[in-house]
Amino acid sequence: MSQTTPALELKxxxxxxxxxxxxxxxxxxVDKGEIVTLIGANGAGKxxxxxxxxRIVNPSQGQILIDGQDVTRQPPDAIVRMxxxxxxxxxxxxxxxxxxxxLFLGAYVRNDNKAAxxxxxxxxxxxxxxxRERRTQLAGTLSGGEQQMLAIARALMSRPRILLLDEPSLGxxxxxxxEIFSIIRELNREGVTILLVxxxxxxxxxxxxxxxxxxxxxxxxxxxxxxxARDERVRKAYLG
Amino acid sequence: MTTNLFFQQVANGLAIGxxxxxxxxxxxxxxxxxxxxxxxxxxxxxLGAYFTFTLTGTAFGFNGLxxxxxxxxxxxFPLALLGGALLAGLISVIIERLAFRPLRxxxxxxxLTLVSSLGLAVAIVNIIQFLVGAExxxxxxxxxxxxxxxxxFLFPDGKVPLALRVPLTEPPIIVRMVQVVIFxxxxxxxxxxTYLINGTKVGKAMRAVAEDATTSSLLGISTDRxxxxxxxxxxxxxxxxxVLVGMSVGITGPYFGIAFGLKGxxxxxxxxxxxxxxxxxxxxxxxxxxxxxPAEYIGYKDAVAFAVLFIVLxxxxxxxxxxxxxxxx
Numbered sequence: 001m002s003q004t005t006p007a008l009e010l011k012x013x014x015x016x017x018x019x020x021x022x023x024x025x026x027x028x029x030v031d032k033g034e035i036v037t038l039i040g041a042n043g044a045g046k047x048x049x050x051x052x053x054x055r056i057v058n059p060s061q062g063q064i065l066i067d068g069q070d071v072t073r074q075p076p077d078a079i080v081r082m083x084x085x086x087x088x089x090x091x092x093x094x095x096x097x098x099x100x101x102x103l104f105l106g107a108y109v110r111n112d113n114k115a116a117x118x119x120x121x122x123x124x125x126x127x128x129x130x131x132r133e134r135r136t137q138l139a140g141t142l143s144g145g146e147q148q149m150l151a152i153a154r155a156l157m158s159r160p161r162i163l164l165l166d167e168p169s170l171g172x173x174x175x176x177x178x179e180i181f182s183i184i185r186e187l188n189r190e191g192v193t194i195l196l197v198x199x200x201x202x203x204x205x206x207x208x209x210x211x212x213x214x215x216x217x218x219x220x221x222x223x224x225x226x227x228x229a230r231d232e233r234v235r236k237a238y239l240g
Numbered sequence: 241m242t243t244n245l246f247f248q249q250v251a252n253g254l255a256i257g258x259x260x261x262x263x264x265x266x267x268x269x270x271x272x273x274x275x276x277x278x279x280x281x282x283x284x285x286x287l288g289a290y291f292t293f294t295l296t297g298t299a300f301g302f303n304g305l306x307x308x309x310x311x312x313x314x315x316x317f318p319l320a321l322l323g324g325a326l327l328a329g330l331i332s333v334i335i336e337r338l339a340f341r342p343l344r345x346x347x348x349x350x351x352l353t354l355v356s357s358l359g360l361a362v363a364i365v366n367i368i369q370f371l372v373g374a375e376x377x378x379x380x381x382x383x384x385x386x387x388x389x390x391x392x393f394l395f396p397d398g399k400v401p402l403a404l405r406v407p408l409t410e411p412p413i414i415v416r417m418v419q420v421v422i423f424x425x426x427x428x429x430x431x432x433x434t435y436l437i438n439g440t441k442v443g444k445a446m447r448a449v450a451e452d453a454t455t456s457s458l459l460g461i462s463t464d465r466x467x468x469x470x471x472x473x474x475x476x477x478x479x480x481x482x483v484l485v486g487m488s489v490g491i492t493g494p495y496f497g498i499a500f501g502l503k504g505x506x507x508x509x510x511x512x513x514x515x516x517x518x519x520x521x522x523x524x525x526x527x528x529x530x531x532x533x534p535a536e537y538i539g540y541k542d543a544v545a546f547a548v549l550f551i552v553l554x555x556x557x558x559x560x561x562x563x564x565x566x567x568x569x
Contacts, residue, residue, distance in 0.1 A: 055457075056457050095451065
């Protein structure tokens with residue numbers, strides 16, 4: 001174990017929706033520069049974990065630490081300001097605004113000048129040339145893959161240190177999935193720490209260095225991705 | 241109807257219709273973000289008119305707790321108007337805090353918020369009556385002249401005439417100067433609001449919250465603060481609308497805004513809920529519709545607004561410019 005403070009740490013985190021417990025006592029760390037994945041079936045609590053980190057759901061118990069600092073009671077905008085960006089499940093682009101305005105709003109928390117933000121928008125266009133072609137189009141008219149690219153590009157506009165990705169492969173053609181995942185790896189090489197939630201466990205474990213398996217709100221197994229990929233229980237349940 | 245009378249009534253209809261439009265915009269702004277009608281908007285409109293009256297430093301009437309009282313200073317009318325509108329915006333923010341936010345926090349049904357805002361409206365109207373009585377008030381006669389200060393050079397004797405004669409027909413159409421002011425101010429507000437919503441960062445964020453509040457939170461947009469700003473804007477514009485009507489027909493009493501409140505509902509439903517161009521079109525259609533009611537049926541004027549609404553909704557249930565909401569299962 002490294003001695004440095006983890007970029008993100010969850011301590012005994014629990015979330016309940018009314019009487020239903022969605023997440024029980026999760027302990028998780030993500031070190032700086034890592035890709036960590038959360039895998040598990042539908043409803044296992046993966047998205048809930050990300051939503052709790054972004055503070056759009058309230059934990060019923062436990063702590064969320066960013067760089068060792070307790071942010072459990074901070075509002076969602078403070079979390080973004082601390083360098084966490086969340087690419088939500090189902091992309092959730094702002095369908096009634098243009099591609100460029102979506103990117104512009106991704107930089108909402110930044111106070112630097114317009115030129116710097118414009119510069120970053122152009123960087124995103126270089127990374128995702130298809131977004132440049134569609135810059136004046138309403139985001140709702142994009143294809144699923146393009147929307148996923150826009151959701152990632154929009155998240156990057158806040159210049160995050162940690163990226164939370166929720167099911168980036170959902171509903172996309174295999175070719176597009178490969179493209180998206182190569183971009184995820186590229187971002188990680190550029191220094192972005194990544195917490196990846198994915199139903200496609202095989203792909204997730206190929207991409208991540210470590211993983212956690214959630215089952216009905218409980219973390220049952222965790223460890224290096226290569227070990228999880230060989231684990232008999234994981235193979236049976238998620239890798240087919 | 242003679243040609244002259246027709247154009248005369250079109251001019252009247254445009255003036256009142258433009259007030260309906262900016263009044264309804266207050267509803268629309270809040271509806272598009274929260275999906276709730278703010279029934280206290282009519283009371284904010286009334287307050288804008290009363291605040292402005294107070295700031296002009298004129299004494300109140302003989303009834304109520306503040307009978308015969310006046311401010312120790314008196315503001316130039318355009319400043320009083322600005323101050324009145326700002327105070328109306330502030331009250332609107334307080335209304336959000338009292339009647340909307342606590343219920344939103346508890347995830348209450350929007351019907352409950354509707355009722356709580358209606359309750360607050362009734363309370364405000366009664367407080368006004370308690371403080372300054374139920375009598376009618378009118379602004380100082382210099383109000384029109386003051387508001388048109390930058391345009392005084394247009395008039396040969398440096399004084400604003402009460403009415404303009406537009407010699408399009410014979411006899412000419414008479415347009416009251418206050419109607420010109422109302423129409424021009426409304427158009428200005430519409431343009432400014434459209435720019436704010438489509439061209440500025442805060443406007444884009446407002447549209448983002450209106451479309452998807454959760455995603456907006458993920459982008460770091462503080463939805464509470466945006467909602468607060470929207471209420472301020474709605475109250476500010478509603479307050480100006482109150483002053484404009486007050487300039488035209490006087491402040492007719494604490495129930496001043498209630499009739500507008502109902503008419504405003506017809507306007508936004510007609511134009512399409514949550515649509516800004518819809519609120520404008522709806523306001524103008526209803527204003528013109530009322531004005532074109534023949535004089536012998538003038539008693540049925542108010543029925544016209546709702547008859548127009550009824551017919552349009554039969555053909556276009558989403559309103560003139562409304563979006564069709566597709567409920568995804």
